Amino acid sequence: MLQPEDIEYIKNHIGEWLSDKSLSSPPVVYEVELRERMVRVEEELKHQRELMLQGFKQTDKRIDQIDKRIDQMDKHIEQVNKNFEQVDKRFEQVDKHFEQFDRHFDAMTRRIDRFMFWSFGVTVSVGGIIIATLKLWPN
Numbered sequence: 001m002l003q004p005e006d007i008e009y010i011k012n013h014i015g016e017w018l019s020d021k022s023l024s025s026p027p028v029v030y031e032v033e034l035r036e037r038m039v040r041v042e043e044e045l046k047h048q049r050e051l052m053l054q055g056f057k058q059t060d061k062r063i064d065q066i067d068k069r070i071d072q073m074d075k076h077i078e079q080v081n082k083n084f085e086q087v088d089k090r091f092e093q094v095d096k097h098f099e100q101f102d103r104h105f106d107a108m109t110r111r112i113d114r115f116m117f118w119s120f121g122v123t124v125s126v127g128g129i130i131i132a133t134l135k136l137w138p139n
Contacts, residue, residue: 002010
């Protein structure tokens with residue numbers, strides 16, 4: 001097991017050993033590289049944010065177009081409903097005309113029935129009178 005003096009010695013010399021073996025960049029160079037990388041990452045994040053904002057704007061425009069199209073469809077549906085209402089009104093008028101024709105046909109049927117009844121009655125009466133006259137007539 002390592003003694004505290006050994007641990008202290010390792011801590012003091014590890015930076016030198018690593019830089020000698022090229023396992024680590026010297027602190028100043030490493031710091032500059034980190035800063036350059038951070039700047040590039042920030043620029044890329046800024047670019048990504050701009051792209052996202054453009055995408056959001058395009059999405060908003062598309063949603064607005066869809067809303068307008070839906071409004072147009074609603075207006076068209078309202079117009080179709082008005083047309084159907086007009087057709088319904090026309091059918092109601094046609095129904096009223098048919099009802100009037102039904103009343104006229106019923107009235108004509110009653111008149112024809114009365115005419116047939118009276119015609120039959122008159123025919124039977126005239127036939128009876130003719131038969132009675134012929135029977136009573138002297139031969």
